[in-house]
Amino acid sequence: MAETNTEQFNGKVFIDELIEEMDMQNEDPDELARLKEAMLEALTRMVFQAAEEAIEPEVVDAVIEKLADEEDPGTIVRALLRASPGAQLAMVQALGEFRDNTLEAFNQLKE
């Protein structure tokens, strides 16, 4: 599993690092922007999918009870993720998996 600085996690930085690792940082900026967007979406899917699958029911019970009147789903999600070790771990793993997948694809697809 790749080491990820999860304390100050920033998806964009993570992706930038990945792109650097693939040595693509000097490509055409427009192309790169599109690539990054696609990557960000894939990353988001994988990470949240993992979190969703791993979040503990106990955590959901507790958090939702506390935030019963909360309107902003973003707050709810953040609260859920923060409270759930299982989800966080799953996300950390998903980050690693994403990185592995990306590099695998890159190695097969590069010119």
Next chain:
Amino acid sequence: MAGNKKSKTITVDDDLQIDPAEIGEAAEEALKKKRGKEPDLTDPAEYQREQETAATETRTKIRKRVIEVPLFGEKTRIPLDDEAEATDDLARFAQIASVFQFSEADLETNIPRYLEEAEKAYPDSAKIAGYAAEIRKALEEKRARKRAKEAAQAEPARAEEDKGKGEDKGKKEAPPAEPAKPEEPSTEKIRADIARHPVLKVLFSGESQSAIIKQLRALGFDVKKLPELRSKVRKAVEEVTETKPSFKTNQTLEITSLISAGVRSSEQLEKLVRKISEALPRLPEGTEDEAIAQEEAREKEAESRARQEAAKAAAKEPPPAAEPPAPEPAPVAPAPEPAAPAPESAKPAAIPDLELPETSTTKPEAAPAEKEALKGLREYLNRLTEGVKDLEDLRKKLNAIFDILEKDLSKLDEYDREYLEDIQEAMKSILLDELSRAAGERTAPTNFTQLRQLLRQALRRREEKRATETSLRKFGSSEELTEIIGQFNRLYDKVGVKTPEEAAPEETVYEVTDEDIKPGPAEPEAAPAEPEAEETAETVRLPDSLAVIIDEVAAGDEVKKKRLLELWKIYQGKARFENAENTQAVKDCMRRALEFSRSPRPSAAKTDLLEALKFDDEIIPIGKTEPETPPGTPPVTPSPLSGGAAASATPEAADSIPFAPPAGAEATAEPMSDILPEPPEAPPRASRESFPNVEARASSIQAFMGRMGFPASDNRPAVMAVRTVVGDHLTDSTDLQQLEAYLEAGKVLKEAERMARGTDKTKLRKKYYELAGQIANINQQITGIQYQFRRLGRNIENAEALGARIAQLEEQKSELIDQQAVLKEALAIQQHLADEESYSYKEEPERMLALVNMYFAKRILKLKNGEKPKFAQIMEKVQEQIETAQSADAGKWYWIANRLFLHNYLKPTLTTTLTAICAKDPALKKIDAESAGKLAKCWDNQESLEGWIQGLEGSLDHNMKVVVPKLAAHLANVTKVGKMANINSFSLNRARWLLNKLRREMHLYSIRKVEKSPLTKTPEKMEAYFKHFNEMSENAVAQERIAVETSREYLWRNAKKLGLATFIGGGIGLGTASILSLSGATLGIVAATGGAGALKASSMRIKSPGMKKFISRLSARTLVGGSLGSLALAASSPWIAAPLGIAALTGCFTPEIARHRKELWRNSKKYGPGAAYVTYRGTKAAIGLFFLPLNVFKFWRRWMYT
């Protein structure tokens, strides 16, 4: 020895940390005195200065309380303020003075000076004067002996003759327990004295045993009371030699207590032997013969008793007197001896030598005494064999014998006699085995004569080794080696100038007697001689170890090397000095070099290893001089161990094991590795003994763990992991001994580390800066004084005072700097420890596991290329091992729990789940039950998933884009932590595997898809890959929604029908496969639907009021499934306006979680995810009470999964 012990009497020591309490106290006192009141605290700087001055004075004063004399290569102190201590030191010194090897300087100047100083310091002490006189006498004797030796060396033939005499006298089986010094005068004197003394005269008369016994009786000895006899003999010896035999009281006591505590294991036996060996060889030379005499006397008694028995009872079979008794129990077992019965009784004589004479011969008249004796004997043998597993059987038999004996001693039939003989044989063989192992021998002796010889050799070797080590430690370097090299050089010079008649430097000649070399180095003389028929120096075959030494001495000088090789030839008798008269010195030197090059010995007993491993930093690894014997090289140096009877054993087996003491010198890289001692190098495989069978191996590991404090019942994961790791690396029992020694040594921490661990970080820092401040202060003072100097240059009186002050300050400063260095190191270590915080272990087994790993890693790496393992790597490994052990443990219970809960069986399996999913989801309609069954088999590649996908009807593209993601989405719902109840737990992991496979297939398909595309540029291709992947994932989400649409009614209908509670409960045990498999998906999506409006029914797009109510009353738990992903995907979610995306993650990871993620994973594995949590714990508790042995489950598991 004596020098080391003295350090504890010193409170202030340059090498040690200064005791601040004492200094501080003294300083304050001085201040008080000076000012006549409490120190003025208003001016802290001044106060501090005063305190420092006072402290320095105090320190100087304290230092004045000792006198330092160079002795044993270091400064030995005589405490001036404690007479008792000084007396004690001198007494100790007096005890060893007669046996210790002193250097020339010590002998001639240092010791006399030491004694002088001591007497000067305590002129009134009679005791000290007495001890001093004693020591002087010992020294005088030593000098005399040395002179005698010089004379002896001048005439080797005569010396040998003398030795021969000694051997005659000592009887064939009794070589002296210590490397005997052929000191003629004293031996002669003693002999003369013996002749004069009545008791000794009898003992050494050489008559038959019975005659001796008779004479002893006539002299008033009651031979059944051996201790008494011994004390009398001792007294006699004292009378003769006018010195105390140094069977030290405490040693005797220790031995006695060891025996009376019962020998329970071979380790204890070994310990006992060691103790005895320590006690024995320290006998002053003069009393050596007497010691043998004592032993012999006892043997003779035993034999004579047996003979008397035989004679009296006219037994048909004479007792096998050829076999002398085992040395251990007999000479030093004072505890059992009182129990030894009168000579008339049969067995007691047999205890030591295990000759159980014919019991039929016992005389009934001595019944009461005999009974008592029997009781004692029984007790003793029981104690001896208690707890020793190998002897357990024997013990039972013995007890049976005693039963027979106690009933009727006179009427033993033929059967009983045979039985007794059998037992005797068995016991003999077992004890031979045990004892030889205890003696550190690899080859088992076949009888007691050999055993005794081997034991004596072992003792001697240990003694030698200890002496070597002691001297090494004392000189703080490989002085021994230097000495040899020096000797070589001197001899080389002699070869050069061909003046051999000058005797070799005797004072350094190792005291190797002929007995010593006979078994060991005698052979190298012959063995290597054969291969080198040619006389050219280049082709001379040398033992490798010696070759290294020679190389080192020659230091690249070829001529020199040639000459050294000449020496080797001389040693072998292939060359001669011109004069040809005295080659003894060369031989001695070479022998010694050989001895040295082979030591320390591989088979050293455990304690020796322990000692060796507790190394001081300054010891240079002498193991480094030991090269690895190339595999092809014929064994040039026969085993030093395979002496006498054991000569048949493979000679290189023992010798080629390079037991290298820990190499402290190469500790540089990692601070942590510095702290841990080095393990001994791995012995080459070829020379190892493997365990006879798996059980022996397991039991030895178990015994090892037991010794380390982890009994078999300890099933903590770390302990189990330790067992596994040790088992993985273990090849023979010496491994365990070395490992144990290593672990023991690991407990010894350096001062800095102790400080780092024991003291608070801030305190350390504070102290450090405090010291820095003090140093700066002193610097200032020095500068100030120097200014004064300049000003008052002419005033000599003042200048002197100032100079003294500066010197004082400088001294103070250097002390502070030293302290600061220690503190700095401590801080560095602490920092390191803090860095490794997440890897540090609080509990013992974890630490042990880490050490064990470190040990084996180091050993393996050292063999490879001298690398060092990384601390963090080791810790990672440890963590993994613990996890493995833990999950194995948890898995076991989990497995059981799942099989015990009936509801589990009611839940659908993977196949039924898949079938139900496909039946309910219109997009998956084309997958029939059979196909779903096939899919279920894909989880472990029984069926190929790729093949299955290709076998589906419809286009591959559609299948990959719709069917597979959809299946993945459903499976994800089924396996979700919160939805554990929805699938049979046996199938849970299979479902997870299948899910992973489906997802991987999606990823691979995306790659393949892009590969086929006409795109050429990498970024474009990558973008296409991600887009494709996203599309597929999006389909999965969208299809989930479809599933909701199709099943919402179904859900609602069921809810009404079955009742909410049942439904929310997951339908445990009630629901059908179809409901269960879909409930996760449906409920999840329902919740997702509501998620946008955050549980507010009003915001839901649900028209039916009943449904609304239902949704709002859903437990929060039900919300879990499916919601988060949908919530987060701002782009794809039709319900969520707020853009969340990955940004939502920022700040979500708590540092603790990142740091402890492994631990958390482990816990989640251990307790099972989600709903299984309670099940697992409760079940474990319930089952633990009454269930069957775990082996059954292990078997089941193996059966189930293989």
